[in-house]
Amino acid sequence: MTGTKAQCFERLLLGNPGNPESGSWLEAIRAAALDTAKALNFPSERHDDWRFTDLSPLFQHDFHPVDSYAGLARADIEAFLIPGSARLVFVDGCFAPELSDLSQAGQGVIVKSLAECLGDKRVEAHFAQHVSFEKDAFSALNTRFFEDGAFVHVSGEAAAPVHILHVATRRDTPSAIYPRSLVVMEANSRATVIEDYVGLGDGINLSNAVTEVVLKEYAQLQHVRVQREAKSAFHIGRCSVAAAQGSVYTSTSLAFGARVSRLALHVTQRGEGAEIHLNGLALIGGRQIADTHTRIDHAAPRGKSVQLHKCIADGAAHAVFSGKIIVHEGATGTDSAQSSRNLLLSGKAHIDTQPQLEIFNDDVSCKHGATVGQIDADALFFLKSRGLTGERARNLLTHAFAAEIIDRIPVPALVESLGRTMLDERMKVSA
Amino acid sequence: MISKNSKVLLEVRNLKAAVDGIEILKGVDLTVRAGEVHAIMGINGSGKSTFSKVLTGHPDYTVTGGTALFEGRDLFELEPEQRARAGLFLAFQYPVEIPGVSNSALLRLAYNTLQTERGLEELDPLEFDDLVQEKLKVVEMDPSFLGRSVNEGFSGGEKKRNEILQMAVLEPRLAILDETDSGLDIDALRIVANGVNSLLTPDNAVVMVTHYQRLLNYIVPDYVHVMDGGRIVRTGGKELALELEERGYDWLRVAA
Numbered sequence A: 001m002t003g004t005k006a007q008c009f010e011r012l013l014l015g016n017p018g019n020p021e022s023g024s025w026l027e028a029i030r031a032a033a034l035d036t037a038k039a040l041n042f043p044s045e046r047h048d049d050w051r052f053t054d055l056s057p058l059f060q061h062d063f064h065p066v067d068s069y070a071g072l073a074r075a076d077i078e079a080f081l082i083p084g085s086a087r088l089v090f091v092d093g094c095f096a097p098e099l100s101d102l103s104q105a106g107q108g109v110i111v112k113s114l115a116e117c118l119g120d121k122r123v124e125a126h127f128a129q130h131v132s133f134e135k136d137a138f139s140a141l142n143t144r145f146f147e148d149g150a151f152v153h154v155s156g157e158a159a160a161p162v163h164i165l166h167v168a169t170r171r172d173t174p175s176a177i178y179p180r181s182l183v184v185m186e187a188n189s190r191a192t193v194i195e196d197y198v199g200l201g202d203g204i205n206l207s208n209a210v211t212e213v214v215l216k217e218y219a220q221l222q223h224v225r226v227q228r229e230a231k232s233a234f235h236i237g238r239c240s241v242a243a244a245q246g247s248v249y250t251s252t253s254l255a256f257g258a259r260v261s262r263l264a265l266h267v268t269q270r271g272e273g274a275e276i277h278l279n280g281l282a283l284i285g286g287r288q289i290a291d292t293h294t295r296i297d298h299a300a301p302r303g304k305s306v307q308l309h310k311c312i313a314d315g316a317a318h319a320v321f322s323g324k325i326i327v328h329e330g331a332t333g334t335d336s337a338q339s340s341r342n343l344l345l346s347g348k349a350h351i352d353t354q355p356q357l358e359i360f361n362d363d364v365s366c367k368h369g370a371t372v373g374q375i376d377a378d379a380l381f382f383l384k385s386r387g388l389t390g391e392r393a394r395n396l397l398t399h400a401f402a403a404e405i406i407d408r409i410p411v412p413a414l415v416e417s418l419g420r421t422m423l424d425e426r427m428k429v430s431a
Numbered sequence B: 001m002i003s004k005n006s007k008v009l010l011e012v013r014n015l016k017a018a019v020d021g022i023e024i025l026k027g028v029d030l031t032v033r034a035g036e037v038h039a040i041m042g043i044n045g046s047g048k049s050t051f052s053k054v055l056t057g058h059p060d061y062t063v064t065g066g067t068a069l070f071e072g073r074d075l076f077e078l079e080p081e082q083r084a085r086a087g088l089f090l091a092f093q094y095p096v097e098i099p100g101v102s103n104s105a106l107l108r109l110a111y112n113t114l115q116t117e118r119g120l121e122e123l124d125p126l127e128f129d130d131l132v133q134e135k136l137k138v139v140e141m142d143p144s145f146l147g148r149s150v151n152e153g154f155s156g157g158e159k160k161r162n163e164i165l166q167m168a169v170l171e172p173r174l175a176i177l178d179e180t181d182s183g184l185d186i187d188a189l190r191i192v193a194n195g196v197n198s199l200l201t202p203d204n205a206v207v208m209v210t211h212y213q214r215l216l217n218y219i220v221p222d223y224v225h226v227m228d229g230g231r232i233v234r235t236g237g238k239e240l241a242l243e244l245e246e247r248g249y250d251w252l253r254v255a256a
């Protein structure tokens, strides 16, 4: 059970012998990815991007590839469904057509299993072009070993939100799962895409997810990412976004689950006047670790970015936020504002927040700030004076702090169910 | 309304309290019976808010002596929320803003907590809405305030009215109103006063903390107490307030 970092990595490199045939262009990429992974190994704790995040709990497990598909019933995932959405479901990384429902997708929207679209030129044109695996072993492993994934292609205005539901089941041995998504927004298109990572039971899985997003001219994407895996799971996610001229990319990412989770989100403003909105929330307790690394590259003039990231840490949890904003030479007229707000719910929890601005031209407006606070004592007393128990009052205030981010999700049914589950969960913890 | 036979709600004897080791309350005595309206007046810094917060259990203050019984129960044995559930209410001098918690959610949560305490059924959002619409009339508040975050972006006067709305919903046995009149224009003052008057019954009581006698024209007190240096230094009828208005506080002040 207890292994070493090296053993854990070796096991991952073995992958799944039954990995599907992939077509020639992908095979070359897969081969290169394997070579890269072998050369890279897990990131060292001295690595600048990883120094706050302790991966050692992950190394203790031997993660096996998933070689059989766990059959689930609709009832198993009922709690996660979003009415009115077009839904693509993956179970332990395998496409589950019987649980998916694409009837709502509407015109101009392609939502498919990636494995079925490998012959599609639009997949070939973008796949592995945005998330580079050259420096990142996790992305390299994903690129080599992913079984399937989601391909979302939007032209025009999507009639319904697209819900990509990744379900991790509880298995007898720890499993390595490789969710993969490619979202291509054609010029002037509009859509909402929800990536949803959920766990059933208290399984130990490593979800190593890679998402690539392309916004062409004047496209608008609302990208929601919910990580609500089992508290015993591991989640390493990477998402790269390319934003062309006049496009608007809005990300709302939530991290609730996993023993250790990480999201590296990288958005590049490629064209003039693109707007980037990043909303983030990590709400963790116990011994959870949640790390969010974001990077915005303003590489074209008159871009705008607005970021609000919140961490809430209870118990002995550790939240990390590193937000880098780079304004490149020539990216004149950039307007950028970043705010990191953090709430510590316990004396044993801790939060590292690290905003970083790198500006290579003069004609910019950049503001950033970070605060770390506790539950407001006066607000707490006020609520108690209205008859609420301390626990209830704290939960309400915590919920309110989180709600500012959750409420930005443009899918009311999801906002409502997340609010409910979050409150229930916290009530259970405190009961 | 004074009636010697009515039930004692609050009985405070020689109450002393400190903050950060500095004694602020130096021996306060006060008895409040059902049906009565009391006013506590005094200059800034005399300890009026401290007294209110000590009674309701604010954690910044340490009780260093004396007793306070609420309907016979030792208040200091109770947590702040238990005091609230027992029927003690404080309208804060400086109401807090709570972004992200809607007024209606707070009111319903607080109301249902009390219902449960009393062994009654909780109200669902629809039932509660009927109740709260009635209560809004007490303070002539627009229903749109229900959907807004508690006190966020409210004017000073709206915050004070919101406190009285909470009082109207929770129907406490004893309400302490800490300078609910300050910052109110004359119309708002009348609305708040009418609201409070309409909530008065022979079974409950109100303690108004104020340093203007203005409010007392609208809510007529049975007793007026003057606090100074952490003590009640004088108690009289409503005419004491008029005298204070005329003569100021100096003649009553404890020699330094």
Ligand SMILES: Nc1ncnc2c1ncn2[C@@H]1O[C@H](COP(=O)(O)OP(=O)(O)O)[C@@H](O)[C@H]1O
Residues within 6 Å of the ligand: B019, B020, B024, B042, B043, B044, B045, B046, B047, B048, B049, B050, B051, B060
């Ligand atoms: N939390 C506190 N910390 C420090 N000093 C306090 C605190 N609360 C009250 N005091 C002090 O106690 C005294 C009485 O204050 P307060 O009760 O607010 O008076 P009033 O309400 O009559 O104006 C003042 O000198 C004030 O500075």
Ligand SMILES: [Mg+2]
Residues within 6 Å of the ligand: B048, B049, B050, B093, B178, B179
């Ligand atoms: Mg005061």
